[in-house]
Amino acid sequence: MTLPRPVTTPRPTPIPRPHRVDLLIALSGLAVGLLLWSFGLYTTDDRVFDQRWAALVPLAVMSACEAGRRTMPRAALTVGTLAIIADQFTNGNLVTVLMFTDIVYAAVVYGPPAQARRVPYTTGLITVAVTIGFLVWWQNALALLVGVITGMVSFLPAMTGAIVRNHREAAEAARLRAEQTALLAEMDRVQAVAAERARMARELHDMVANHLSAIAIHSTAALSLDEPATTRQALTVIRENSVAGLAEMRRLIGLLRDSSGDKEPAAAPTLAGLDALVGQARANARPSGLVLVLDDGRESDAGLPAPVELAAYRIVQESLTNALKHAAPGEVRVLLGRAPDALTVEVTSPYGERPGPTAPGSGAGLVGMRERVALLDGAFEAGPVTDHEGHRRWRVRAELPVAASDEERA
Secondary structure: OOOOOOOOOOOOOOOOOOOHHHHHHHHHHHHHHHHHHHOOOOOOOOOOEOOHHHHHHHHHHHHHHHHOOOOOHHHHHHHHHHHHHHHOOEOOOHHHHHHHHHHHHHHHHHOOHHHHHHHHHHHHHHHHHHHHHHHHHHOOOHHHHHHHHHHHHHHHHHHHHHHHHHHHHHHHHHHHHHHHHHHHHHHHHHHHHHHHHHHHHHHHHHHHHHHHHHHHHHHHHHHHOOOHHHHHHHHHHHHHHHHHHHHHHHHHHHHHHOOOOOOOOOOOOOHHHHHHHHHHHHHHHHHHOEEEEEEEOOOOOOOOOHHHHHHHHHHHHHHHHHHHHHOOOEEEEEEEEEEOOEEEEEEEEEOOOOOOOOOOOOOHHHHHHHHHHHHOOOEEEEEEEEOOOOOEEEEEEEEEEOOOOHHHHO
């Protein structure tokens, strides 16, 4: 058995509460209108309803419309229009006419956008129609005066309201644009801070990881081998890498702390220092059975932008660090090649289990290299490959775009 659905009666829409300023305007207009009425100050005589009380009806209705000029602009304009028409059949009150002009103004300023666009055109057409109608009827200059008064009562307030509304909308649009600009600026700032933090993390990792990896491997070797000569050699390497790592850490911290701008920033490493980098790595890698070979196939160092040289240097540095930590004994080859539009960096090392001590890795090195190449819109790949002799090797390869120089174009 299905129970009947209860019938719900829709609640009537509550009447909006008048704005306090509008209520004050309505009461003030009603008071002034009553004062003029009590002294018998009318706008005209000899109307259809010439009773004294007849002028109070449009005045009271117009005052009620003034109370809803902001909360109910459409209804206030409709009822106010009927009231001003009815006022023409009485002796009339000047306050009734003035309150109607304010209602027309408020209908454009506070009304819906469609009404705000329609009211000026409507009042303009009414003004023209009234002028032409009275010209045809009276055929004298008094009709023009009636048209001017009609325009001042209806068309002029509507145009004033349209101007005010346009200025308010323009100000609101400007405020929204300012908020959007501030939001975009904040987003840019956050992205810039994040990018700077990532750049600092890459620089710190690339500068220190090589030295710390050498320290970890040689200290492990010194602890595992009970040979005085090997221990002394390992401690010497540890001291050299510790001093170099501390120097680079101090330089980076100095750059971060120095905000005066008086000192020139330290020069970024370039490919000119690649021989020294490989030489230092060769000394650190010798106890692990690694042989480092640098094969620089570039004809000259000209035409390379500083960001490309820095990225290439750091990629080689990090690749040598990874080889020192993980590569099996054998040859580690660093290959540089220069094409008209790109610089190729390739580092290969033996891939397999290595005897002896190893250093742990976090994978941040590959991430940093990939990020460096991505910032230059280059190509990066890293992983195991098989060479022409069938040996498994780990290869890191990066192609960094380079704009060709004028000499190379020629």
